[in-house]
Amino acid sequence: MTTESLVLNGSDGQVAGYPPAGGPIQSAITYEKIPTHIYADAKNASRAVAHEIAELIRSKQREGKQAVLGLATGSSPKTVYAELVRMHREEGLSFQNVVSFNLDEYYPMEPDSVQSYWRFMREQLFDLVDIPTGNYHVPDGTVRTDEVAEFSKQYEAKIEAAGGLDFQLLGIGGNGHIGFNEPGSLINSHTRLMMLDNSTRAAASSDFGGLPKTPRKAITMGVASILNAKRVVLMAWGERKAPVIQEALEGVVTELNPASYLQTHPNALFVIDEAAASQLTRMKAPWLVDSVVWDNSMKKKAVTYLSLALNKPILKLTDRDYNDNGMSDLLALSGQAYDINIDVFNQLQHTITGWPGGKPNADDTNRPERAKPAHKRCLIFSPHPDDDIISMGGTFQRLVDQGHDVHVGYQTSGNIAVADDEALRFADFVVDFNSKFGIDSPEASRIFEDAAEFLRDKKDSEVDTPEVRYIKGLIRMGEAKATCRFVGIPIENAHFMNMPFYETGTVAKKPLGEADVQIVMDLIEEIKPQQIYAAGDLADPHGTHKVCLDAVMEAVRRLKDKDFMQDCWVWLYRGAWAEWDIHEIEMAVPMSPDQVMKKRLGIFKHQSQKDGVVYQGTDAREFWQRAEERNRGTAALYNRLGLAEYEAMEAYVRWKY
Structure with a gap:
């Protein structure tokens, strides 16, 4: 079965109900079984979805009716809600006629908890628009267990009494869940208490300070509840969602991927970015679906x-x-x-080179890097304090060994990724050390004593105090310095940037600001590099890597007319999560078995990130294991294509600004 990927309105190719600016990528015929709009980025995609919701609200207002919305939480809809809030403030979009029902809530969960979806919706939307207080509904995570079944029936009854859902907004989990309908959920399921899959809990663990603290259950609207909506729009961003999106759109309808049930809906739409679409046939092999250039x-x-x-x-x-x-x-x-x-x-x-900084006195016609200058100033931007060694540790070492002046800009403190017990151990050490040797520093003692006291009594829902974040940042700074010493660069070449957007104490970060960009610009101007390395890992478009990359790109754009930038090349590496597609790679740096082992030992310098880190995600492997398997995988691909066999490879794409 094939479908047209877009429903066009008018000769200008505008999608009906969607603004033309930043519109979706068009394709004549696709392998997808659900209409799918692919956008260049999540921002334009979210804007399109927000405008459809706004038009629904306005059309219902003109008819004197309520607009009944099914709403979702998580990172995917945040930008949608932000655009709706903007339209409310700047364009007069009223929510007086809106009635909303949220998909789900963790169980048990207090409504004022930091992780509560009640709180999320109030902070992201409800408290920022004029929706009447009694018009929005979120499953109650405080009902007694023996009352959940009755509560679920009443929740369904309220939706029915409101006239049913006019519009249902969805995200998608890494295992295909919609709402909290995990794999195995039946197509006729309704609102109920659901046991969460381990992969779902692992993905959410960053919000709860680790997997052991993450809820095991949730109340969720069922698959049938979702399919009863008159319109369903599912959103997905980032390459981590690409495999499950491909299965949902091009595969069979199966309970193993609940999102595939949307193939049975007469008015469903997937709205995704290019990264989430990367595994679709029309993106991976477009010549199979249409003529190509x-x-x-x-x-x-x-x-x-x-x-x-x-x-x-x-x-x-x-x-x-x-x-x-x-x-x-x-x-x-x-x-x-x-x-x-x-x-x-x-x-x-010609992409393969053992000289990432360029080979001196060599013909560089078919080499990825320039031979001159023979000794370059290289600036590696590391979003977290360990991304340099995890993602490009072999190249880092090669650049140092080959005589280049290598600097590292650690863009964020990485403090939220340090476990509480690790910080408490560090704080206790300082307090005990000062006491033992009679070191009298009242301010320092107060910082560590207050931090230790807070950590001993910390509740799961509490955000770290500034003192605790400072200690956790010190731990990660010390580990980064240890890596630099191990690789062989002087400590003064390690630059700790502490970009402000990161310093919220929670997983949710502030938007990229002018101060962040200025910090990056200042470091580039100080170093005046001939090479810049930056993390191009876009697995999570709302994540730290993406924000850090945006800051580097904006800084480079502003500085590109400077004399020293005329001879500066920018290379993008990937993080521990994914690698560039083989056809994209422009520089591949091979590693011998000994070099792989040395990189592993460098990663080991980050002891706070070993043995069950706070934000492990769905991948149980430690970072050194992820990096080695990815690097070996890249080398294996080159070998499968018929090129030389190497132990491992690190890969780069050049950004031509």
Whole structure:
């Protein structure tokens, strides 16, 4: 079954009900079984969804009726709510006729708890618009267990009494859950108490200070409750959602991926960004769904895809392989398979270099980096205090060993990722040390004593005090310095930037501000680098890596006309979560087994991030394991394509600003 990906309105290609600015990527025919709009970024996608909701509210107002909304929580809808609030304040959008029902709530959960969805909705939307107090509803996480079944029936009855949901907003979990309908949920399920899947709890654990403190249950609207809505829009951002999005859209309807049930809905829509869409056929192999422009980038993408799909080295691909797999147009344009194979093989070969800073006195025509200047000033931006060694530790070491002047800008303190018991141990040590040796520093003693007292009595819902955050930041700073000493750069080359957006004490951060950008600009101007390395990991578009990358990009744009920037190249690395697609890689730095081991030992300097870190996520592996498997995976891909076999590789894409 195939569907048109967009319903167009008018000759300008505008999507009905959606603003033209920042509109979705268009494709004639897709493999998707649900209409899908793909946007370049989450901001434009969220704006489009907010405008559809606003138009529904206004149309109901004109009819003198209520607009009944089903609302979601989590990171995905935040920007939608922010846009609705903006329209309320600047455009007069009224919520007086809105009645809302939220999908779910953790159980048990007090409504004023930091993690409560009641609190989330009030802070993100309800308290910021003119919706009447009695018009919004969120499942009650305080009802007694023996009352949950009756509460659930009453919740459904309230939705029915309101006339049913006109619009249901959804996010999607990494395992395909919608609401808290975990895999195994039936299509006829209604509001109920649900046991949470371990992967769901792991993904939420950052909000609760670790997996042991994360609730095991939640009250959720059921699949049938969601499917009864007149309109359903599901949103997803970031490449971590890409596999489950592909399964929901292109796979079969199955209880193993509850989002796939939306294939049965007559008026459902997926609104996703490019990263979340990356596994869809029209993105991964667009030549299979539509005609494409066979530029060099598309040719590399197609040839590497074909080689890996057929499990044949590039140089063994034949004309028949191209013809049988939707690439006859490429053959017609470029000649026989042999010529295409040689061209792409050579391009991949030229990405591999053991000299990430450029090889002195060498012909750099086919090398990814310049030979001159022989000794470069290199500035590595590390969003957290360990991203430098985790994501590009082998390259970091190579740059130092090959004589470059390497600096590291640690963009945030990383303090929220330190466990409370680790901070308490550190605070107790300082207090005991000062007491033992009679060190009299009243201010320092007060900081550590107050922090220790707070940590001993800390409640799960409490946010760390400034003193505790300071101690946790010191721990991570010390670990970063230890890594720098291990790699071989002087401590004065480690720059602790402490960007303000991060310092909230919670997982939720402030938006990127002018002060953040200025801090990045100041460091770039101080170093005047010929190379900049920055984290291009966009797995979570609302996460720290993305904000840090935005700050670097904005700073570079503002400084690009400076004389020293005329000879500065920016290389983007990926974090421990994912790697660049093979056709995107422009520089691959190989590592020997000894270099892999040295990188591991460098990661070990970050002791607070070992043995069950606070924000482990759904991946149970430690960071050194994730990094090694990813680096070995990149090397294995090169080998499968028919290139030399290396132990591991770190990969980069150049950003041409």
